[in-house]
Amino acid sequence: xxxxxxxxxxxxxxxxxxxxxxxxxxxxxxxxxxxxxxxxxxxxxxxxxxxxxxxxxxxxxxxxxxxxxxxxxxxxxxxxxxxxxxxxxxxxxxxxxxxxxxxxxxxxxxxxxxxxxxxxxxxxxxxxxxxxxxxxxxxxxxxxxxxxxxxxxxxxxxxxxxxxxxxxxxxxxxxxxxxxxxxxxxxxxxxxxxxxxxxxxxxxxxxxxxxxxxxxxxxxxxxxxxxxx
Amino acid sequence: xxxxxxxxxxxxxxxxxxxxxxxxxxxxxxxxxxxxxxxxxxxxxxxxxxxxxxxxxxxxxxxxxxxxxxxxxxxxxxxxxxxxxxxxxxxxxxxxxxxxxxxxxxxxxxxxxxxxxxxxxxxxxxxxxxxxxxxxxxxxxxxxxxxxxxxxxxxxxxxxxxxxxxxxxxxxxxxxxxxxxxxxxxxxxxxxxxxxxxxxxxxxxxxxxxxxxxxxxxxxxxxxxxxxxxxxxxxxxxxxxxxxxxxxxxxxxxxxxxxxxxxxxxxxxxxxxxxxxxxxxxxxxxxxxxxxxxxxxxxxxxxxxxxxxxxxxxxxxxxxxxxxxxxxxxxxxxxxxxxxxxxxxxxxxxxxxxxxxxxxxxxxxxxxxxxxxxxxxxxxxxxxxxxxxxxxxxxxxxxxxxxxxxxxxxxxxxxxxxxxxxxxxxxxxxxxxxxxxxxxxxxxxxxxxxxxxxxxxxxxxxxxxxxxxxxxxxxxxxxxxxxxxxxxxxxxxxxxxxxxxxxxxxxxxxxxxxxxxxxxxxxxxxxxxxxxxxxxxxxxxxxxxxxxxxxxxxxxxxxxxxxxxxxxxxxxxxxxxxxxxxxxxxxx
Numbered sequence: 102x103x104x105x106x107x108x109x110x111x112x113x114x115x116x117x118x119x120x121x122x123x124x125x126x127x128x129x130x131x132x133x134x135x136x137x138x139x140x141x142x143x144x145x146x147x148x149x150x151x152x153x154x155x156x157x158x159x160x161x162x163x164x165x166x167x168x169x170x171x172x173x174x175x176x177x178x179x180x181x182x183x184x185x186x187x188x189x190x191x192x193x194x195x196x197x198x199x200x201x202x203x204x205x206x207x208x209x210x211x212x213x214x215x216x217x218x219x220x221x222x223x224x225x226x227x228x229x230x231x232x233x234x235x236x237x238x239x240x241x242x243x244x245x246x247x248x249x250x251x252x253x254x255x256x257x258x259x260x261x262x263x264x265x266x267x268x269x270x271x272x273x274x275x276x277x278x279x280x281x282x283x284x285x286x287x288x289x290x291x292x293x294x295x296x297x298x299x300x301x302x303x304x305x306x307x308x309x310x311x312x313x314x315x316x317x318x319x320x321x322x323x324x325x326x327x328x329x330x
Numbered sequence: 331x332x333x334x335x336x337x338x339x340x341x342x343x344x345x346x347x348x349x350x351x352x353x354x355x356x357x358x359x360x361x362x363x364x365x366x367x368x369x370x371x372x373x374x375x376x377x378x379x380x381x382x383x384x385x386x387x388x389x390x391x392x393x394x395x396x397x398x399x400x401x402x403x404x405x406x407x408x409x410x411x412x413x414x415x416x417x418x419x420x421x422x423x424x425x426x427x428x429x430x431x432x433x434x435x436x437x438x439x440x441x442x443x444x445x446x447x448x449x450x451x452x453x454x455x456x457x458x459x460x461x462x463x464x465x466x467x468x469x470x471x472x473x474x475x476x477x478x479x480x481x482x483x484x485x486x487x488x489x490x491x492x493x494x495x496x497x498x499x500x501x502x503x504x505x506x507x508x509x510x511x512x513x514x515x516x517x518x519x520x521x522x523x524x525x526x527x528x529x530x531x532x533x534x535x536x537x538x539x540x541x542x543x544x545x546x547x548x549x550x551x552x553x554x555x556x557x558x559x560x561x562x563x564x565x566x567x568x569x570x571x572x573x574x575x576x577x578x579x580x581x582x583x584x585x586x587x588x589x590x591x592x593x594x595x596x597x598x599x600x601x602x603x604x605x606x607x608x609x610x611x612x613x614x615x616x617x618x619x620x621x622x623x624x625x626x627x628x629x630x631x632x633x634x635x636x637x638x639x640x641x642x643x644x645x646x647x648x649x650x651x652x653x654x655x656x657x658x659x660x661x662x663x664x665x666x667x668x669x670x671x672x673x674x675x676x677x678x679x680x681x682x683x684x685x686x687x688x689x690x691x692x693x694x695x696x697x698x699x700x701x702x703x704x705x706x707x708x709x710x711x712x713x714x715x716x717x718x719x720x721x722x723x724x725x726x727x728x729x730x731x732x733x734x735x736x737x738x739x740x741x742x743x744x745x746x747x748x749x750x751x752x753x754x755x756x757x758x759x760x761x762x763x764x765x766x767x768x769x770x771x772x773x774x775x776x777x778x779x780x781x782x783x784x785x786x787x788x789x790x791x792x793x794x795x796x797x798x799x800x801x802x803x804x805x806x807x808x809x810x811x812x813x814x815x816x817x818x819x820x821x822x823x824x825x826x827x828x829x830x831x832x833x834x835x836x837x838x839x840x841x842x843x844x845x846x847x848x849x850x851x852x853x854x855x856x857x858x859x860x861x862x863x864x865x866x867x868x869x870x871x872x873x874x875x876x877x878x879x880x881x882x883x884x885x886x887x888x889x890x891x892x893x894x895x896x897x898x899x900x901x902x903x904x905x906x907x908x909x910x911x912x913x914x915x916x917x918x
Binding site: 147148149150152153156157159160161163164166167168170171174175178180181182183259260263266270274 | 450451520523524525527528529531532533558559561562563565566567569570573577578579580581584585597598599600602603606607610
């Protein structure tokens with residue numbers, strides 16, 4: 102019974118490399134030579150950075166899902182010490198800062214893409230928007246710290262009651278991830294200005310997806326904090 | 331081919347080549363070495379435990395130096411027994427079973443099997459190994475601090491693990507080190523899983539569609555998907571545990587708890603919450619331990635049977651089903667936790683469902699082996715041993731899955747026997763099989779076949795001798811995590827324990843054959859040909875053994891076949907390499 106070989110799905114524009122006889126072990130001469138013209142075989146593989154960021158965001162989402170379920174279980178633990186804390190007003194301002202940061206980052210991303218397509222030749226416009234995003238991110242982080250100080254001034258520390266515990270844990274874990282995002286953003290900005298380590302589109306996209314995710318996550322956390330705490 | 335891969339230049343300095351290496355092959359070997367150190371440490375701990383159980387007053391040489399309070403004069407105290415047991419479990423589950431079949435072999439061979447030059451993120455890869463190493467150091471440090479390592483078990487149940495030093499020796503600093511170590515391990519695992527997923531999806535070479543990936547590549551990919559979501563839950567759990575311990579929060583500690591004559595200054599927490607969070611991670615974790623071994627064994631068996639499985643696609647679907655269902659069964663560890671009995675039904679049902687894909691896989695293996703003229707070598711023998719242990723150990727799972735039976739068997743040696751046979755033996759047999767199979771590719775030399783066969787038979791007999799009696803002990807009511815058997819119903823079981831201890835020491839000694847074989851063959855083993863097993867997958871088409879720095883010597887392989895073209899007439903014999911454009915001839 103003869104089995105017919107199934108060729109690769111895309112069109113080859115030349116003969117497959119000649120099979121070279123070798124030892125019974127099969128040998129590396131089966132490989133396509135480095136100079137072989139294989140451009141016609143469609144390379145449908147994605148960018149690892151793009152895949153990687155979605156995978157990473159899935160893990161972060163799972164972490165916050167675990168913390169959310171911990172919150173629900175703790176609320177219903179039966180000891181009835183679940184109370185209510187007033188969310189510091191500055192949180193709303195911080196939320197605005199983060200959302201604005203997403204907007205400025207999108208502007209930056211488009212300007213960077215235009216720069217890479219040679220439609221723009223001036224680095225300063227994208228840099229302005231990148232700097233604006235960085236500034237807004239720092240405003241958010243400082244604002245979160247001020248929110249913590251506000252709670253402390255009301256006598257609400259990490260162990261005071263379960264509501265304050267979850268407030269600090271949720272906002273703390275989120276702000277650690279935001280700091281990571283700021284680190285990624287500064288790395289992207291460094292590369293954008295660098296001649297030796299140029300910025301890739303995928304890196305810029307990954308940085309911005311991460312940032313937007315932090316914004317969406319924060320909106321979700323604000324909702325949970327408002328609803329539950 | 332992806333020129334967007336972060337291809338790195340070949341390193342020149344010793345540090346860059348062998349220590350802080352970006353090369354996935356070196357990182358894989360580093361993981362293997364770490365797993366080897368961890369497994370030897372874990373085994374020694376188990377020998378101390380076994381000896382203590384049967385000869386409670388016998389001094390263990392050297393132990394008195396390690397812990398003056400835990401083992402005065404070398405005699406293990408009951409608390410120290412639990413401390414040793416906790417470290418045994420933690421080391422084995424995290425640093426051996428998650429590292430060796432998945433991180434070690436996966437890092438080494440996944441990029442090669444898909445035709446890539448390296449992982450998608452080589453620097454993340456290096457970071458993930460060294461982060462694991464730091465986690466290991468933090469954990470081992472627990473032996474040497476204060477009153478020693480924690481005693482709350484590898485499961486670290488709250489409130490015992492959360493209240494601090496009042497709960498016993500090792501519960502002050504030791505438990506905190508445990509929590510921090512596992513937290514760090516989670517970060518390392520997440521980085522590693524991210525790498526595996528991105529690499530598998532994006533760095534496959536031309537012609538390597540997903541359906542042309544070998545089973546073992548699929549196994550690593552599915553494992554990394556499970557691992558990503560599971561460790562992301564354990565991380566916040568460990569964070570909350572450490573906060574309860576050092577920051578005075580009450581996530582897991584209820585009110586009015588009197589521990590060590592102190593009323594604990596906490597209230598309102600839920601010990602059950604820890605169990606939920608932990609086992610939501612913990613059950614997928616055991617499938618993280620077994621799935622790579624399933625993939626390795628299937629891959630090696632196909633090569634040695636010289637024909638494909640009855641359906642290797644169904645094997646892959648079964649692995650996916652197991653991965654998916656593994657997230658729905660965590661409550662079967664909590665049948666006796668005081669949860670609503672109806673929830674026991676809800677968890678029991680998917681637990682029994684998960685036996686279906688496992689059974690299908692077993693039937694496919696057995697059906698494929700039947701009449702296959704399997705080539706017998708150390709690797710294929712360990713594959714057969716894997717199947718044997720997987721069935722023997724898995725069958726007890728059917729019983730434990732039913733709450734009515736589990737009421738009796740929970741926390742007995744029956745459970746201990748179950749998980750040791752599937753994880754502690756079957757998964758390790760998968761690692762042994764992989765070692766014997768891939769050693770020629772990693773080192774260019776063959777392992778000694780005679781020693782390999784002795785290793786196999788002694789291990790198979792030894793592990794059955796150790797763990798089969800556990801089921802009998804469990805049914806007789808022998809409670810687990812006891813350091814001494816003094817109750818009326820336990821004393822008659824001591825002769826069984828004596829037999830098990832002798833078997834454990836014997837089997838442990840038999841592993842010296844493997845260690846010797848590894849080291850001896852590395853330097854003096856018979857030189858291996860390029861493809862000694864006549865296997866078709868891409869790792870056997872590298873230009874040298876070990877493979878060159880970028881795996882394929884500056885070239886990019888092109889794949890023309892699915893991975894299991896065996897039993898066909900070709901110029902190379904009865905198989906066709908994946909990279910061979912040869913048209914396949916008549917089937918033999």
